[in-house]
Amino acid sequence: MTFVQLIDCKTSNVDRLNRLMDTWVEATQGKRTATHSIVGQDHSDPTHVVEIVEFPSYEEAMRNSNLPETNRIFEELVAACEETPTFTDLDVVRDEQLNKIVVRRFFDEVVNAKNLDLADELCTGNYREHDPALSSDDVDLAQAKRENGEILNAFNPRITLRSLIAEGDLVTCRIDYRGRHTGSYQGMEPTNRDVSGTGHATFRCQGGKIAESWWNWDDLGLLRQLGVVEA
Numbered sequence: 001m002t003f004v005q006l007i008d009c010k011t012s013n014v015d016r017l018n019r020l021m022d023t024w025v026e027a028t029q030g031k032r033t034a035t036h037s038i039v040g041q042d043h044s045d046p047t048h049v050v051e052i053v054e055f056p057s058y059e060e061a062m063r064n065s066n067l068p069e070t071n072r073i074f075e076e077l078v079a080a081c082e083e084t085p086t087f088t089d090l091d092v093v094r095d096e097q098l099n100k101i102v103v104r105r106f107f108d109e110v111v112n113a114k115n116l117d118l119a120d121e122l123c124t125g126n127y128r129e130h131d132p133a134l135s136s137d138d139v140d141l142a143q144a145k146r147e148n149g150e151i152l153n154a155f156n157p158r159i160t161l162r163s164l165i166a167e168g169d170l171v172t173c174r175i176d177y178r179g180r181h182t183g184s185y186q187g188m189e190p191t192n193r194d195v196s197g198t199g200h201a202t203f204r205c206q207g208g209k210i211a212e213s214w215w216n217w218d219d220l221g222l223l224r225q226l227g228v229v230e231a
Contacts, residue, residue: 002055002056002057002091002092003054003055003056003057003058003060003061003089003090003091003092004052004053004054004055004089004090004092005052005053005055005061005087005088005089005090006050006051006052006087006088006090007050007051007052007053007077007085007086007087008048008049008050008085008086008087008088009048009049009050009051009077009081009083009085010047010048010049010081010082010083010085011047011049011080011081011082012047012082013080014041014046014049016080017039017049017051017077017080018039020073020076020077020080021037021039021051023073024069024070024073025037027069027072027073028064028067028069028070031067031069032064032067032070033055033056033060033061033063033064034053034054034055034061034064035054035055035056036053036054037051037052037053037054038051038052038053039051039052040052047082058089058091061089097166097171098208099166099169099170099171099203099205099208100164100166100171102122102205102208102209102210103164103171103173103203103205103210104161104164105118105122106119106122106203106210107159107161107173107175110122111152111157111159112158112159114152114156116145116148116149116152117145119141119144119145120141122209122210123141123209123210123211124206124207124209124210124211125141126140126211127140127141127144127210127211127212127213128140128211128212128213129141129144129212129213129215130212130213130214130215131144131213131214131215131217132215132216132219133151133215133217133219134147134148135147150183150184150185150186151185153183154181154182154183154184154185154190155177155179155180155181155182155183155185155195156179156180156182156183157177157178157179157195158177158178158179159175159176159177160175160176160177161173161174161175162174162175162176169204169205169206170202170203170204170205171202171203171205172200172201172202172203173200173201173202173203174198174200175198175199175200175201176196176197176198176199177195177196177197177198177199178194178195178196179194179195179196180192180193180194180195181193181195181226188226188228191226191227193225193226193227194225195222195225195226196225197217197218197221197222197225198217198218199215199216199217199218200215200216201213201214201215201216202214
C-alpha cells in the first residue's frame with residue numbers, strides 16, 4: 001500500500017451510497033486502478049460515512065479519478081449527500097499487518113532456527129494444527145511439536161516465504177523448502193538425498209498469537225525424491 005484516498009461524506013442514505021459503490025465497481029471493471037475499498041459508518045453518528053480507497057500510487061489514483069465512470073458516480077454521490085464530500089490524499093508512510101509479524105517469527109525462529117519451544121510463546125494454549133502429513137489432521141501444540149521435530153531433524157529444511165497475505169485474523173503464505181534426508185523419517189532410514197518442494201499454509205491469529213494452522217505440502221513429490229515412489 002502506497003497511497004490512500006479518504007472520502008468524507010455526510011448522508012442519511014447510506015444504502016444509496018452502497019448501491020453507488022456497486023455500480024462503480026461494475027462500470028469500471030477492467031479500467032479502475034483502485035485495489036481496495038472500505039466504507040465505514042461513524043459509530044456515534046450514522047450520517048457520517050467515510051470511504052477509504054487504496055491505490056498503488058498517487059498517479060494511479062489520478063488516473064482512476066479521470067475515468068468517465070468515476071466522474072459520473074461522483075456526481076451521483078454528491079447528490080446523495082447533505083454536504084459536499086471532502087477528499088484527503090494520503091501517502092502511506094507505514095503499513096503494518098501485525099499478524100504477519102508472528103507468522104514470520106514462526107518460520108524464522110521456530111522452523112528455520114529449529115527452536116520448537118518458542119512455539120509455546122507464539123501460539124495460544126489451545127492451538128490446533130491441521131496437516132495431512134501428520135499422524136492426525138487435528139493435533140494440539142505438544143503433539144505438533146513432537147511430530148514436526150521429527151521432520152526438522154530428518155531433513156533440516158530451510159523454508160523460504162515467497163508471499164504473505166493477511167486479511168482479518170488470517171495470514172496465508174506460499175512457501176518452498178530445501179533440505180537433505182539425513183535422519184529417520186516415518187520409519188525410513190536416511191538416504192542422504194537432497195529434497196525440495198512447495199507448499200501453502202494458513203494461520204488464524206488471536207490476540208497476537210497463532211491459534212490454528214492449516215498446511216498443504218507436495219508429499220508425493222517428497223516421496224518420489226526419496227525413491228519410495230516411482231515417478
